[in-house]
Amino acid sequence: MPQINVLPDLLVNKIAAGEVIERPASVIKELAENSLDAGAKRIEVAVEQGGAKLIRIVDDGAGMDAEDLARCILPHATSKLRTEDDLFAIRTMGFRGEALASVGAVAQLRIVSRQAASDAAHEIRVAGDRIEPVTLAAGPPGTTVEVRELFFNVPARQKFLRTAQTEMGHVTEQVARIALAHTAIEFRLTHNGREVYHLRPASDMRARIADLYGADLANALLAFERDERGLKITGYAGLPADARSSAKWQYIFLNGRYIRDRFVSHAVREAYRGLMEPSRYPVFFVRMEVDPAGVDVNVHPTKSEVRWRDSNVVYSQVLSSLRDRFLSADLTPAYRPGPAAFASGSGGGGTTDGEPDTELEAQRRQRIRESMADFFKRQAPGSASPAPGAGPSWPTSGARPDRPPGAGQFTMPADPGLWPPPGGYTQPASPPVDPEWADVHGVERTLPAYRNTIQVHDAFLVAETDDGLTIIDQHALHERVLYEQFSRQIARGPLESQRLLLSETVDVTPDEVALLDTHGELFGQLGFELSAYGPSTIAVHATPSLLKPDRVGEFLRDAFGRLADREAPASAELLLDALISMMACKAAVKAGDPLSSQEIEALMAKRDLVERSSNCPHGRPTSLNLSLAELEKQFKRT
Numbered sequence: 037m038p039q040i041n042v043l044p045d046l047l048v049n050k051i052a053a054g055e056v057i058e059r060p061a062s063v064i065k066e067l068a069e070n071s072l073d074a075g076a077k078r079i080e081v082a083v084e085q086g087g088a089k090l091i092r093i094v095d096d097g098a099g100m101d102a103e104d105l106a107r108c109i110l111p112h113a114t115s116k117l118r119t120e121d122d123l124f125a126i127r128t129m130g131f132r133g134e135a136l137a138s139v140g141a142v143a144q145l146r147i148v149s150r151q152a153a154s155d156a157a158h159e160i161r162v163a164g165d166r167i168e169p170v171t172l173a174a175g176p177p178g179t180t181v182e183v184r185e186l187f188f189n190v191p192a193r194q195k196f197l198r199t200a201q202t203e204m205g206h207v208t209e210q211v212a213r214i215a216l217a218h219t220a221i222e223f224r225l226t227h228n229g230r231e232v233y234h235l236r237p238a239s240d241m242r243a244r245i246a247d248l249y250g251a252d253l254a255n256a257l258l259a260f261e262r263d264e265r266g267l268k269i270t271g272y273a274g275l276p277a278d279a280r281s282s283a284k285w286q287y288i289f290l291n292g293r294y295i296r297d298r299f300v301s302h303a304v305r306e307a308y309r310g311l312m313e314p315s316r317y318p319v320f321f322v323r324m325e326v327d328p329a330g331v332d333v334n335v336h337p338t339k340s341e342v343r344w345r346d347s348n349v350v351y352s353q354v355l356s357s358l359r360d361r362f363l364s365a366d367l368t369p370a371y372r373p374g375p376a377a378f379a380s381g382s383g384g385g386g387t388t389d390g391e392p393d394t395e396l397e398a399q400r401r402q403r404i405r406e407s408m409a410d411f412f413k414r415q416a417p418g419s420a421s422p423a424p425g426a427g428p429s430w431p432t433s434g435a436r437p438d439r440p441p442g443a444g445q446f447t448m449p450a451d452p453g454l455w456p457p458p459g460g461y462t463q464p465a466s467p468p469v470d471p472e473w474a475d476v477h478g479v480e481r482t483l484p485a486y487r488n489t490i491q492v493h494d495a496f497l498v499a500e501t502d503d504g505l506t507i508i509d510q511h512a513l514h515e516r517v518l519y520e521q522f523s524r525q526i527a528r529g530p531l532e533s534q535r536l537l538l539s540e541t542v543d544v545t546p547d548e549v550a551l552l553d554t555h556g557e558l559f560g561q562l563g564f565e566l567s568a569y570g571p572s573t574i575a576v577h578a579t580p581s582l583l584k585p586d587r588v589g590e591f592l593r594d595a596f597g598r599l600a601d602r603e604a605p606a607s608a609e610l611l612l613d614a615l616i617s618m619m620a621c622k623a624a625v626k627a628g629d630p631l632s633s634q635e636i637e638a639l640m641a642k643r644d645l646v647e648r649s650s651n652c653p654h655g656r657p658t659s660l661n662l663s664l665a666e667l668e669k670q671f672k673r674t
């Protein structure tokens with residue numbers, strides 16, 4: 037007796053439906069994609085009870101004649117593939133011909149369609165294995181697809197449906213994804229008769245983002261693009277300060293489809309590394325276009341994952357387009373007392389302030405600018421600080437300041453309180469100019485010029501800028517400066533080291549002592565010379581010059597703790613990076629350390645030199661901008 041059965045069509049379709057139709061949102065994805073393929077300019081989605089009861093999609097696309105209507109609901113029925121070669125040049129959203137057959141197998145399906153040239157519409161109904169003949173119907177050009185009682189004949193699936201509210205959440209997200217990928221199309225979404233979205237055709241993705249999520253979010257995004265090596269990228273990246281606690285706000289689109297892609301995600305993570313805490317996720321929208329031959333979209337039932345022909349190109353192009361954009365942006369967060377104030381031009385450090393609209397407005401700004409300059413002149417600590425005019429001359433607007441004396445060199449100019457103390461170790465007579473600093477200077481950046489810096493509460497620095505003022509966390513900034521300094525230096529050789537006259541000992545745990553064998557070299561790069569001294573003691577013979585002696589023990593204990601942590605990522609590069617940022621933290625001035633005016637100047641001079649100075653290595657912001665516009669608003673002058 038034969039053991040092998042050929043499955044009946046309905047069962048085959050139900051199985052196929054299990055792959056593509058998971059919940060109402062997946063029905064909407066398939067139907068909306070069909071509408072897009074049919075050239076629709078307007079797509080209306082109506083949903084009842086989260087989609088479990090009814091999903092109706094109305095489009096103004098090309099429509100189908102009676103013959104096609106009878107066919108479209110059959111398995112493997114598609115107008116989008118004719119030959120095998122077509123499979124490698126897919127420009128349509130669908131091509132497998134299984135969506136309508138799958139939906140018809142698990143719901144009550146009704147399709148009404150009319151081609152523009154025809155004056156009659158036709159209708160077909162399907163429910164499980166019952167297919168009714170095509171009949172004449174009334175309706176406008178385009179196609180209407182109605183899906184009722186989803187999973188009525190698949191109780192196991194029906195049980196997996198969540199509350200109407202949860203399902204509606206998925207539906208809304210699905211419509212947003214499609215709408216972001218197709219900004220020129222008008223979308224409408226209603227739930228139980230109430231409008232959720234009405235998205236009019238948008239000129240670009242930023243406009244659509246604004247429609248979906250509000251102008252505040254959209255305006256603060258940095259636009260970036262690149263068209264190289266067969267990959268066209270246009271995207272919008274959020275400021276580090278606007279990062280979220282989940283990856284939900286990361287949207288990747290390829291050739292008009294929402295996808296998940298680990299190469300793009302990794303590139304984004306890498307681009308933001310050091311700009312935000314590792315547990316945060318930047319807001320991010322990117323659209324990519326490649327020749328269909330460069331990617332296989334046929335590896336996932338819902339086509340939400342792809343296989344790249346060359347994933348390295350994808351990774352490197354996304355990473356470099358973001359990095360380039362960040363280099364030319366001021367990532368300092370703007371002061372935002374509440375959501376309302378954000379709407380003023382001061383939002384989003386990367387965007388320019390709104391131009392004053394009237395002459396009066398311009399004069400008012402000028403007055404405030406002057407009185408603020410005045411205020412800071414009076415408040416500046418002592419007269420030792422080089423006042424404008426006396427010291428280096430700052431440009432009055434727009435451009436970066438000229439380099440203050442000593443800037444562009446590796447070691448800070450005489451800054452007694454900042455480590456190292458003068459004479460603490462010998463400085464080279466004329467420190468070499470690091471060519472990499474020059475690189476950073478080659479790129480025109482929009483960090484504000486700063487003047488008249490004062491220290492408040494021994495913790496913050498306040499400086500006047502061209503269009504307002506900046507408040508800086510002294511520890512976070514110094515930490516960032518040192519981190520950059522260490523990273524750059526270490527790329528060329530070990531950090532400068534200082535031998536101790538008498539070796540010191542540090543107590544650690546026995547398994548941490550064992551780490552010396554595996555990681556001795558790593559410490560060598562940082563400027564340490566260490567040896568095992570006992571079962572739980574390490575001897576320190578030399579330390580990095582920039583690390584104060586009283587911080588050495590603390591740093592080593594933390595460092596060994598990090599090395600012993602098996603959970604944490606452990607490539608040599610990541611470990612070194614982790615240790616460098618720990619060392620920068622320990623070597624930096626702390627909140628509560630009073631700074632002399634020379635120390636303040638020295639630190640501020642570095643600020644402009646350091647890439648990503650707007651965040652400390654842990655990703656916390658180092659500074660906050662408060663614009664004139666914001667001040668005016670707060671003082672109710674506008």
Ligand code: ADP
Nearest residue numbers: 070074108114115130131132133134135136179
């Ligand atoms: P696929 O999209 O993979 O071709 P579907 O089962 O989703 O498979 O659709 C089958 C066919 O039905 C499509 O190829 C198309 O010719 C036709 N069709 C489906 N929806 C529409 C629509 N909204 N407007 C016009 N034609 C449609």
Ligand code: MG
Nearest residue numbers: 066070130135
């Ligand atoms: Mg389809």
